[in-house]
Amino acid sequence: MRIAVRRELCKGHGQCELFAPDVFEIDDDALVVLKTGTVTGSAEKDAREAISHCPEAAIFEETA
Amino acid sequence: MISAQEADELTKVGPGTATGAFLRQFWIPFLPSDAVAPGGEPFPVRLMGEDLLAFRREDGQVGLVDTACAHRRAPLLYARNEGCGLRCVYHGWQFDLAGQCTDMPAEPATSRFKQHITIKAYPVRERNGVLWTFLGADEPPGLPDLEWNLVPRENVHVSFRVQETDWLSAYEGEIDSAHAPILHGRLDTTSKRSNTMAARSGRPIFDVVQQDFGVSVGARRPIGDGGELYWRVNQFVLPFYTLVPPKSAEWAELTGHAWVPIDDTHTLCVGFTYLPDRPLKERMVDIFANGHKGRETGHPSRLAYDETIPHNEPYWRFISRYRRATNFQFDYELQRETYFSGLPGLWVQDSGTQSGATFLAPRSHEHLTSSDAGLVVARQAMRDCVEAYRASGELPPIATRPDLYHVRSVAAVLKSDESWTEALEGFIRRSGGAPLGYEVP
Numbered sequence: 095m096r097i098a099v100r101r102e103l104c105k106g107h108g109q110c111e112l113f114a115p116d117v118f119e120i121d122d123d124a125l126v127v128l129k130t131g132t133v134t135g136s137a138e139k140d141a142r143e144a145i146s147h148c149p150e151a152a153i154f155e156e157t158a
Numbered sequence: 159m160i161s162a163q164e165a166d167e168l169t170k171v172g173p174g175t176a177t178g179a180f181l182r183q184f185w186i187p188f189l190p191s192d193a194v195a196p197g198g199e200p201f202p203v204r205l206m207g208e209d210l211l212a213f214r215r216e217d218g219q220v221g222l223v224d225t226a227c228a229h230r231r232a233p234l235l236y237a238r239n240e241g242c243g244l245r246c247v248y249h250g251w252q253f254d255l256a257g258q259c260t261d262m263p264a265e266p267a268t269s270r271f272k273q274h275i276t277i278k279a280y281p282v283r284e285r286n287g288v289l290w291t292f293l294g295a296d297e298p299p300g301l302p303d304l305e306w307n308l309v310p311r312e313n314v315h316v317s318f319r320v321q322e323t324d325w326l327s328a329y330e331g332e333i334d335s336a337h338a339p340i341l342h343g344r345l346d347t348t349s350k351r352s353n354t355m356a357a358r359s360g361r362p363i364f365d366v367v368q369q370d371f372g373v374s375v376g377a378r379r380p381i382g383d384g385g386e387l388y389w390r391v392n393q394f395v396l397p398f399y400t401l402v403p404p405k406s407a408e409w410a411e412l413t414g415h416a417w418v419p420i421d422d423t424h425t426l427c428v429g430f431t432y433l434p435d436r437p438l439k440e441r442m443v444d445i446f447a448n449g450h451k452g453r454e455t456g457h458p459s460r461l462a463y464d465e466t467i468p469h470n471e472p473y474w475r476f477i478s479r480y481r482r483a484t485n486f487q488f489d490y491e492l493q494r495e496t497y498f499s500g501l502p503g504l505w506v507q508d509s510g511t512q513s514g515a516t517f518l519a520p521r522s523h524e525h526l527t528s529s530d531a532g533l534v535v536a537r538q539a540m541r542d543c544v545e546a547y548r549a550s551g552e553l554p555p556i557a558t559r560p561d562l563y564h565v566r567s568v569a570a571v572l573k574s575d576e577s578w579t580e581a582l583e584g585f586i587r588r589s590g591g592a593p594l595g596y597e598v599p
Contacts (some may be wrong), residue, residue, distance in 0.1 A: 108269040124270030 096156040103152035114140035162521035169324035171419040172207030176548045189289040204472035207421045221255040224278040302563040306430040309441040313423045314432035317457040322513040325419035332400035336529035343498035364531040372396045375532030391568045403569035403596040434591045454503025486510035564589035
């Protein structure tokens with residue numbers, strides 16, 4: 095699966111980093127950074143957890 | 159003259175109102191310093207319709223912040239006052255003086271979410287026992303050079319009380335000096351009165367002048383054969399200050415109020431009495447603080463406050479036992495033998511008549527007379543200021559020049575052909591702790 099972020103929506107809750115630390119990171123500005131745009135295998139489950147827990151809907155799965 | 163409806167509009171002070179936007183460009187005296195103790199209970203206030211909490215950190219610094227936690231809106235009234243600020247008791251979020259969230263104990267240790275979270279916070283300054291705040295969005299000017307808040311503490315008595323009146327009605331109450339000998343009259347006064355004192359009971363004639371600080375209202379009354387005039391010049395200083403002249407040579411204190419809008423229907427009455435160049439007499443301070451023979455005087459006594467008010471009521475500590483809910487303790491029998499009004503004490507008489515027994519009728523009920531000349535000009539001046547700010551952001555010079563607050567009220571006897579504005583200008587513009595410079599009649 096491919097992951098994308100909309101940093102302008104991020105408020106730095108940090109839920110994504112908590113559920114999928116290999117995919118998401120909170121930087122020094124306390125905003126989300128995508129560590130990798132492509133996720134495979136068991137990491138997909140973590141990424142989906144992270145997406146469902148983002149209060150600002152700032153991270154999502156690219157469907158195109 | 160502005161319409162009654164336009165005047166009523168000046169009483170709407172909440173966020174987004176034209177009057178509220180104008181008034182937010184001025185510093186506001188909002189609490190005495192001792193209302194908040196280091197590390198003590200936060201104190202709820204309401205200023206121009208905004209509910210806020212004042213608190214003093216253990217290091218002595220004072221904050222003024224929103225009442226609700228930014229997490230799930232829990233009341234910060236119950237917050238723990240510790241360390242850098244208030245810590246919400248619900249999930250432990252902590253906020254500093256600037257409203258910045260500094261701690262979220264239930265979040266992962268690595269979370270930086272708190273960096274994005276702030277609550278509303280306003281700057282606070284402290285000077286001579288009074289806390290000031292500024293609700294405007296821009297950088298505030300210097301604190302106003304108001305003499306009552308600059309003289310040594312022993313020279314001044316300052317009191318705070320809540321009145322159930324819109325701020326303009328309270329302000330106008332002190333502009334309308336014709337009420338004083340009537341409303342505040344006593345039936346049991348037997349002392350001999352001087353010619354000047356007697357003249358005060360006569361019908362005054364008013365002369366109103368717009369000034370760079372606001373409005374001067376000169377009231378003259380003839381003395382003796384009419385060759386001399388007794389002048390009392392009250393000052394109305396933008397945006398909500400009144401200054402009242404000394405009453406006699408023996409009681410030469412300058413007095414006045416800041417009429418701070420709590421919301422559209424309540425006012426924080428900040429009263430001050432001071433001598434510019436020497437301490438107040440102990441007897442006077444004792445009477446202010448403890449009342450006189452069980453009655454209220456020009457300031458609320460320590461017995462005036464209602465100690466049963468719950469602490470979640472804004473300004474709970476300054477709500478008096480003399481209010482609509484207690485019928486201002488009006489006593490018809492007092493009218494027969496003691497007070498003309500039957501209202502028990504000087505400030506209670508003002509408060510009772512300005513608040514209405516059950517509600518305050520709109521200004522469309524009014525019929526203003528010649529003695530209301532000052533009030534008419536002050537309303538117009540206020541309306542002009544509010545409109546200028548709304549239309550173009552223009553502020554009067556006093557909004558950015560603290561030195562324009564160097565103003566005093568004056569009482570003087572002048573020859574009948576003398577110009578009061580010229581003769582008294584030097585005494586009106588005197589400030590900074592200098593003696594009055596004249597003998598109070």
